[in-house]
Amino acid sequence: MSFRWFNVRQELTSRARVVLTVMAFLLPLGAWSLVSYVPVIWGPMIKVTESGDVTWLQPGQLMDRHEFAAQVDKVIAEGKTPPAGKRSNPIFLPAPHEVARALYTAFTAKPVLKGDKWLHESLWTSIRTIFWGFVISSAIGVPIGILCGAFISISRLTEPFVDFVRYMPAPAFGALMVAVFGIHLEPKIAIIVIGTFFQQVLVVANTVRKVDGGLLEAAQTLGAGRRQLVLRVLLPASLPDLYNDLRILLGWAWTYLVVAEVVGVSSGITFFINQQAKYRNFDNVYAAILIIGFIGLMTDIGLGFIGRRLFPWKDSRPSRLRNFIVRLFSARYLCAFSDKPIVTKA
Amino acid sequence: MRLRNILSSLALCGAFAASVSAAPLKVAFSDWPGWTAYQIAAEKGWFKEAGVDVELLWFEYGPSMEAYAAGQVDAVMVTNGDALVTTATGGKNIAIMLTDYSNGNDMIVARPGIESLKDMKGKKAGIEVGFVEHLLLLNGLKKAGLTEADVELVPTPTNQTPQVLASGQVDAIGAWQPNSGEALKAVPGSKAIYTSADEPGLIYDCVVVTPQSLAQHRAEWVKFVSVWDKVVAYLADPKTKADGIKIMAARAGVDPSEYAAFLSGTRFLTLTESSKLLSTPTKGFDSVAGSSKIADEFNVKNEVYKEPQDIPGSYDASITAEALKL
Numbered sequence: 161m162s163f164r165w166f167n168v169r170q171e172l173t174s175r176a177r178v179v180l181t182v183m184a185f186l187l188p189l190g191a192w193s194l195v196s197y198v199p200v201i202w203g204p205m206i207k208v209t210e211s212g213d214v215t216w217l218q219p220g221q222l223m224d225r226h227e228f229a230a231q232v233d234k235v236i237a238e239g240k241t242p243p244a245g246k247r248s249n250p251i252f253l254p255a256p257h258e259v260a261r262a263l264y265t266a267f268t269a270k271p272v273l274k275g276d277k278w279l280h281e282s283l284w285t286s287i288r289t290i291f292w293g294f295v296i297s298s299a300i301g302v303p304i305g306i307l308c309g310a311f312i313s314i315s316r317l318t319e320p321f322v323d324f325v326r327y328m329p330a331p332a333f334g335a336l337m338v339a340v341f342g343i344h345l346e347p348k349i350a351i352i353v354i355g356t357f358f359q360q361v362l363v364v365a366n367t368v369r370k371v372d373g374g375l376l377e378a379a380q381t382l383g384a385g386r387r388q389l390v391l392r393v394l395l396p397a398s399l400p401d402l403y404n405d406l407r408i409l410l411g412w413a414w415t416y417l418v419v420a421e422v423v424g425v426s427s428g429i430t431f432f433i434n435q436q437a438k439y440r441n442f443d444n445v446y447a448a449i450l451i452i453g454f455i456g457l458m459t460d461i462g463l464g465f466i467g468r469r470l471f472p473w474k475d476s477r478p479s480r481l482r483n484f485i486v487r488l489f490s491a492r493y494l495c496a497f498s499d500k501p502i503v504t505k506a
Numbered sequence: 507m508r509l510r511n512i513l514s515s516l517a518l519c520g521a522f523a524a525s526v527s528a529a530p531l532k533v534a535f536s537d538w539p540g541w542t543a544y545q546i547a548a549e550k551g552w553f554k555e556a557g558v559d560v561e562l563l564w565f566e567y568g569p570s571m572e573a574y575a576a577g578q579v580d581a582v583m584v585t586n587g588d589a590l591v592t593t594a595t596g597g598k599n600i601a602i603m604l605t606d607y608s609n610g611n612d613m614i615v616a617r618p619g620i621e622s623l624k625d626m627k628g629k630k631a632g633i634e635v636g637f638v639e640h641l642l643l644l645n646g647l648k649k650a651g652l653t654e655a656d657v658e659l660v661p662t663p664t665n666q667t668p669q670v671l672a673s674g675q676v677d678a679i680g681a682w683q684p685n686s687g688e689a690l691k692a693v694p695g696s697k698a699i700y701t702s703a704d705e706p707g708l709i710y711d712c713v714v715v716t717p718q719s720l721a722q723h724r725a726e727w728v729k730f731v732s733v734w735d736k737v738v739a740y741l742a743d744p745k746t747k748a749d750g751i752k753i754m755a756a757r758a759g760v761d762p763s764e765y766a767a768f769l770s771g772t773r774f775l776t777l778t779e780s781s782k783l784l785s786t787p788t789k790g791f792d793s794v795a796g797s798s799k800i801a802d803e804f805n806v807k808n809e810v811y812k813e814p815q816d817i818p819g820s821y822d823a824s825i826t827a828e829a830l831k832l
Binding site: 208216217221222223227251271272273274276334335338339342343422423424425426431432434435436437438439440441 | 534537545548549563564565566569572573575576577578579618665668684685688691692694695752753756757758759760764
């Protein structure tokens with residue numbers, strides 16, 4: 161079986177796919193557990209259990225292994241009681257169960273102050289920030305990108321400037337956005353728009369440009385006008401790839417969340433991460449990062465699932481979801497969702 | 507008749523404007539024990555009792571000053587040195603009260619083997635250049651008979667100082683809590699060789715407001731300030747202290763026992779003390795005028811800004827005096 165796994169570009173059985181996907185998560189988790197629970201593997205620190213005659217050592221303190229050994233030798237040479245301790249990992253690598261516990265406590269801890277938020281409410285704030293940032297960016301960026309991909313004139317007029325702004329770091333606009341949009345959610349959304357929009361225009365334009373020129377020629381010989389070339393050929397042909405672009409760009413927007421949320425009033429999941437990191441409660445930090453990863457992964461799986469069913473000319477397996485949508489907007493108006501392939505790629 | 511109509515409608519407009527100006531006082535604050543203490547007043551409803559509508563807005567320290575400079579809040583809580591920097595960079599402000607002075611929370615932490623600042627000769631110090639710990643270090647070096655030239659400064663962001671000290675790349679770091687405490691924990695045997703407790707008044711923490719808001723809402727600011735003595739008393743009373751710390755720790759998002767450790771490094775100031783420190787200028791650290799003058803000279807010398815600031819214009823002692831009479 162493993163022999164088959166290494167056939168170049170050959171599809172795997174569905175069982176093998178599932179096994180590999182589960183392994184993709186179990187392997188890192190296993191490595192993490194191994195390093196955490198078997199300190200001999202790495203354990204560069206010593207956690208002091210008894211301070212002996214060394215006055216400045218306190219039980220629970222972490223100390224470099226070699227320095228600790230040197231200290232023990234020194235104290236023994238002086239004929240005093242040496243300190244004792246056990247191998248341990250640095251503070252920035254908490255064990256899996258500590259992170260799991262932090263995750264549980266973070267969600268179940270009741271807010272102490274009036275008007276403060278539960279963790280899931282903070283998360284919801286973050287998701288809303290991302291959502292609006294991404295929607296606003298896409299509402300402007302996708303049409304511009306499509307026009308850039310279709311018309312070289314618009315591309316030359318737009319892309320050099322977009323390329324120029326793209327290199328400006330979005331966080332640098334923080335103070336400016338606060339001055340313009342105030343201190344609440346708006347400047348954060350603006351930072352996400354700035355971080356996403358310019359990449360989006362270029363990525364979308366490139367995807368539209370990749371549409372096979374043969375399709376355009378064929379449509380032209382059939383008498384298609386400019387409008388039809390864009391709406392009936394370029395758009396449907398690039399739609400599946402555009403959909404995937406947006407999936408990737410949504411992930412991109414998430415990476416801007418942490419820099420966006422430190423602007424203005426502290427809010428969302430970022431405040432939790434920053435504050436816990438300041439107090440070096442790294443188990444909480446990992447828990448929060450895992451939550452973001454989990455939300456991202458779930459969104460992506462969901463969008464992937466929908467995407468596979470939306471575009472029959474990419475994946476022709478029958479789909480109830482697609483039938484439903486096709487019935488919803490009758491196929492005449494939205495050829496993009498037609499059940500029958502209208503364009504077949506060679 | 508017509509004139510009277512106009513007059514009465516004008517009066518209505520005036521009443522409307524007055525009700526609009528009754529919007530809450532927006533106060534930005536961040537994680538420092540002297541400032542999270544104001545959360546107690548909000549939590550206990552003391553602002554309402556005093557008849558003032560206050561909206562406390564929770565920020566990171568840097569962004570709180572940005573929001574102030576952008577005109578998005580009416581007041582912000584900063585150190586007296588940073589208040590000068592904010593004014594110099596376009597966020598003109600007036601200190602109306604002091605919450606506390608740092609009494610040990612700001613530290614120079616050195617690795618084992620370095621017992622005092624004298625041992626720092628020819629050594630490296632990780633510090634955020636031009637900021638408050640830099641000033642603390644210079645102040646200490648002067649007392650130890652050294653100058654800035656005797657120590658090599660390694661520019662280090664304050665929140666990374668624990669890791670930098672632990673890495674062994676520097677011999678000492680300068681930071682405030684919680685970073686300074688974390689540095690002490692990160693390097694066993696390390697020691698605070700100089701702290702703000704060695705020079706009380708080097709760092710005053712204050713509430714600064716916009717000149718405009720102070721002029722328009724003077725009476726409300728007096729009420730805002732008047733609540734402070736209750737907060738100080740609440741934290742001084744052994745019966746209520748634990749509850750106070752619980753509220754402050756909840757604001758910071760950490761365990762109360764962890765937060766309690768920072769209180770001893772913060773010397774809370776009552777309104778009477780605050781009023782005296784603001785109203786009697788001296789040359790040394792025992793007044794805001796003196797402390798700010800020294801910070802101002804330091805800022806100009808380190809090119810944090812170019813022109814010396816107007817120190818007497820940077821604070822207003824009359825607000826605390828009036829609050830005491832309420």
